[in-house]
Amino acid sequence: MPRILLTNDDGVHAPGLLALKKALEGLGEIIVFAPDHNWSAAGHTKTMHKPLRVEETTLEDGSPALTSNGAPSDCVALAVLGLVDPPIDLVISGINLGANMGYDITYSGTVAGAMEAVVNGIPAIAVSQEIQAGVDVDFSTAASVARRMAQLVLERGLPPDTFLNVNAPARPARVPPEVVVTRLGRRVYRDALIRREDPRGRPYYWIGGDPPTGVPEPGTDVGALAEGKVSVTPITMDMTHYRFLADLRTWPLTHSLEDGEGR
Numbered sequence: 689m690p691r692i693l694l695t696n697d698d699g700v701h702a703p704g705l706l707a708l709k710k711a712l713e714g715l716g717e718i719i720v721f722a723p724d725h726n727w728s729a730a731g732h733t734k735t736m737h738k739p740l741r742v743e744e745t746t747l748e749d750g751s752p753a754l755t756s757n758g759a760p761s762d763c764v765a766l767a768v769l770g771l772v773d774p775p776i777d778l779v780i781s782g783i784n785l786g787a788n789m790g791y792d793i794t795y796s797g798t799v800a801g802a803m804e805a806v807v808n809g810i811p812a813i814a815v816s817q818e819i820q821a822g823v824d825v826d827f828s829t830a831a832s833v834a835r836r837m838a839q840l841v842l843e844r845g846l847p848p849d850t851f852l853n854v855n856a857p858a859r860p861a862r863v864p865p866e867v868v869v870t871r872l873g874r875r876v877y878r879d880a881l882i883r884r885e886d887p888r889g890r891p892y893y894w895i896g897g898d899p900p901t902g903v904p905e906p907g908t909d910v911g912a913l914a915e916g917k918v919s920v921t922p923i924t925m926d927m928t929h930y931r932f933l934a935d936l937r938t939w940p941l942t943h944s945l946e947d948g949e950g951r
Contacts, residue, residue: 690716690777690842693805695763697727697784697797700755704783704817704827706748711831712780715838719772720753721763728786730797732804733759742771760801768808778842779805782815783830787855789909790875790902793923802851806925811841812851818913820858829865830856833918836867849925854918855909861916870919873908876901 692712696705700722712718724743727733740758747753754771756763764779766772781801788796798814805812815837817830833854841852857865880897902910912919 691775692716692718692838693764693767693772693776693779694718694720695722695760695779695781695801697723697730697760697781697801699723699726700745700753701748702726702785703825704785704830707827707831708780708783708815708834709747709751710749711835712838715835716777716842719767719776720747720751721767721772722753722755723760723763724755724757727759727797728784729795730759730761730800731795732761732800733797734765735759735762740766742766760797761804764801764804764808768805768810776805776810778838779810779812780815780834780838781805781812782817782854783827783834783856784814784816785819785825786816787818787909787913788814788816788853789855789913789919790873791877792875792900793853793872799853799923802853802923803925806849806851809848811846813837813841813854814851815854815856817856818858823858825858829860829918830854832864833867833920837920846922847924851923853909853921853923855913855921856918857913857916859916860918865916865918867918867920868912870909870912870921871907872921872923873905873910874903875910876903 735758742756745755781798784798793799802812802814815834877900878898882894882896904911904914909919909921
């Protein structure tokens with residue numbers, strides 16, 4: 689049986705993680721190793737400035753899990769480095785409460801869990817559920833698609849240095865939902881700096897603002913969710929801008945201090 693490691697960034701007792709685990713039952717041996725608290729927007733963290741603790745816990749359905757004070761990427765690293773017996777055939781991170789599209793992947797702790805797996809040569813899937821005001825959160829679509837994607841990845845594999853980023857819409861356009869292959873779209877952030885003062889008059893700050901939106905361009909993950917479709921985006925860890933390489937090579941990158949430049 690394949691061995692599937694699950695993690696997330698909403699915390700080990702988050703309902704999205706339990707929904708994912710239940711959806712994958714029977715597909716392989718499921719191992720849950722997730723943070724002990726929320727790590728949303730943690731990015732691809734690697735904890736090296738403090739010790740990491742690992743504890744055993746129990747999920748709501750009574751099944752065992754491992755939990756750590758580290759980030760999602762730490763949980764995957766700890767598992768790969770020996771806290772989980774090998775082999776690990778697939779890592780799935782999610783189901784995140786909130787979509788991870790476009791530029792979100794650089795912030796997302798959910799996506800970072802998948803990235804850490806790929807760094808260690810293990811195929812991975814990140815799964816997220818869009819949320820909208822006035823719409824009850826329902827993980828069933830994301831969970832069902834996650835199971836199907838897991839089956840396909842276990843059967844067919846993924847290219848090296850590649851993982852899949854899956855996003856399910858808050859309002860599926862049809863049942864079962866249409867699943868489309870997409871590229872990353874463009875997020876629009878409306879962050880705002882919020883300044884406060886503590887009782888001693890010292891300033892502190894929050895990064896707040898309205899929730900992000902996006903440009904619903906056809907063929908993108910943002911566009912797919914706007915149409916009520918599930919997006920599946922292949923992500924490569926090689927972020928080189930290949931089309932710009934030739935142009936960059938024409939730049940005068942080397943200069944002499946004798947010509948006065950750079951002074």
